[in-house]
Amino acid sequence: MLADPRSHGLWECTAPAAPATVALSGQVTTRVAIVGAGYTGLSAALHLASAGVEAVVLDGAEVGFGGSGRNVGLVNAGMWVMPDDLPGTLGEPHGERLLSLLGNAPAEVFDLIDRHAIACEAERTGTLHCADDEKGRRELGERARQWQARGVAVRVLDGAETCRMTGSVAYRAALLDPRAGTIQPLAYARGLAAAAIAAGARVFTRSPVTGCMQSGARYQLDLPGGQVLADQVIVASNAYGTGPWAALAQELTPLPYFNCATPPLPDAVRRTILSGRQGAWDTRRILRSFRMDQAGRLVFGSIGALSGAGLGVHREWARRSVARMFPQVGPVRFESEWFGTIGMTADNLPRFHRLAPGIVTICGYNGRGIAPGTVFGRVLADVARGVIDDAALPLPVTDVQAPGFRRARQIFYETGACLAHAAGERVKTRR
Template sequence: MSDADRAGAVGAPAGGGPATSRDPRTHGLWEQTAPAPPVTAPLAGRVAARIAIVGGGFTGLSAALALARSGHDPVVLEAAEIGFGGSGRNVGLVNAGMWVRPDDLSATLGQPYGERLLTLLGDAPAEVFALVRRHAIACEAQPVGTLHCADTARGLRELQERARQWQARGVAVRLLDKAETGRMTGSPHYRAALLDPRAGTIQPLAYARGLAAAAIGAGARLFTGSPVTGCTRSGGQYRLDLPQGHVLADQVIVATNAYGTGPWSMLARQLVPVSYFNCATPPLPAALRATILPGRQGAWDTRQVMRSFRLDHAGRLVVGSIGALAGPGLALHRDWARRTIARLFPQLGRQFTSSGFAAEWYGTIGMTHDHLPRLHRLGPGMIALCGYNGRGIAPGTVFGRVLADLARGALDDGTAPLPVTGIRPPGLRAARRIFYEAGACIAHAADAR
């Protein structure tokens, strides 16, 4: 438990809205093992800034760090705590690219944006790990690649096509056969895997807290427990109202993604919210730990209801999938995780899950219809980016820098990696959320038995 929790702190989605009490299923293992966050406090009184940033996750913190390092004095407003949203809840895979295949991404965006975005995202993991080294962020960084695994013929064909498309662009991804996949995953279950050496894993909440400390050290001002409740523009400035004060800013970067409420709730409403959960075993004995992901890559598979698995620094096996650890899904998804571990890693059996997991948690992914992020101009000097589709770490980091470059004039809309688009809420948003959760429950009820 963090110092803030001990003090009785409460949290809320970044950007505004009522505070809600934290529980152990929000940040789980990451809250248990992350270094303490830098000391911050709620904003009180009147604060002036040329650039204000709303949201204290990967994107907002990366933007703050980039701006501070370039000589600016940004103000970051986080409604709850550093990394409260998806940044502190995810699996911790630092991937290159988005879910869609490279050719599909390029075709969807067209030129010049398609290849421009692929280059940015392909280099994104290297930028994450460079920041970790430069600022000595203690976040269990493992820049050793990731494994995209296939257990069916359809999945194998998917990996073969992904390998072909990346290799055509000069990327040294490698398709592994069943035997090598078994050695690198520790599981006999998969037919093949695509090894991407650009990628890796981190402890995501620790990374967010480290970015915050680096930004503060570079000159950014960061306020937590500071939800923005109103936003107006007058005389060329924005006034951001908070419970105990206000900020006057020339420009605003909105980085709230799926957790935004208050003045920018429309950003979250254009995303279909999908829950993703993780369950972590107690630390595995060294002999067993050596048989699972011995190279310490993170992994996920080609299933429609995806599975992910990785180890943390202490040898805890973290298994995750689509679904919310709430209501009827709590017991169902937890039981699925137990069965899945036993099936994927028969050397473990059930001895490490029969008495319960060491931690379990879940969060919200913001999905777009084409699985690509969105760049918006919300007003003069106000920009936003959202829709990471479950790929928040590396894209969030580089897009934070992109937003900073746009705000300080180093980029313009014509040279940005994404086109500026309007906000278009998806049809049947609530029904689609129910569909995804119900589909995950059905799949997990039947799977790995």
């Protein structure tokens, strides 16, 4: 995308074309202006337009340019935080509300896909959270217990069943979550955009917002080609935010994440790896994720940026890892590689902010953008429509606060990943 083969990699090569959009020119008036054409902004636009509310989406680049078009494509339920910890962290009633919202979020994603016939390689077969050591196995057992206490049919697989379902002897156990699944993430973003446009929303790309000021009872958003006058504004830029709300990106610690994809594997080989079509990731501190796309490519990723010194280090680590975990693949080569940025918060939970009267945002998805972004877009649409007020939100209203030592944390993440990957997978994998 934008002539950069490492921005969106495989997803750019295999996604259906984006709906036709243009840069904004002149002056446009709307009820709600939405800044950012990722999952959150497009979901908000779709829900607003479907309810008969005027909505205009503005993006400085293209539909799905940020994390929405770069991630691995796991549609997960919940967040990284253990279910029982959410009420303690957020307090009542927000903790249980957020658990319920995000627990049901994958179903909402797949319902939108079905309802709007979005071609995005949707696989609603669950995900596998894999334990590579005893500590990880215990963690998965406790996570399963807490979800099961809430009536969720997750289950822990033993080593033999994990090996059978993943196709690798690398793991001792896995947590199977049937609520979850996988999609082609850029195709989903483009499909949401097409659905929003069909419902009546207007989407402008290559239209960065450079300023925002009050103009009478409305807000005036300034762009290189004109202005948008809006009664309300939804900021949905998350870790890729610039312009008047750049402070939102500064609130998040950026975590780089990359993916590499093999060519389509022979049928006999692809049947041995994730035969149930689940997506997977593990409990390692510097985690690994892996999945198959519809054509049988193995997509393998981890923390790190494919730039500078990290390019060779991470690529070679991924090649060694695939060879070690899946020897049936044979000589490993990648036909595409790409990376992006995850926005991390100090407690691994998202934030809801009122930036000004009539300007709202939710940000900080911590690597769980697909399902949360979709349902939070609906929540923000409901806020803009006046359907819900602050008392009914799944998150408390908080002020924007930059994390301490943000730059140091960013350097630590990337340097730590480079060092770990430079030495990783040079010894025999043990169960």
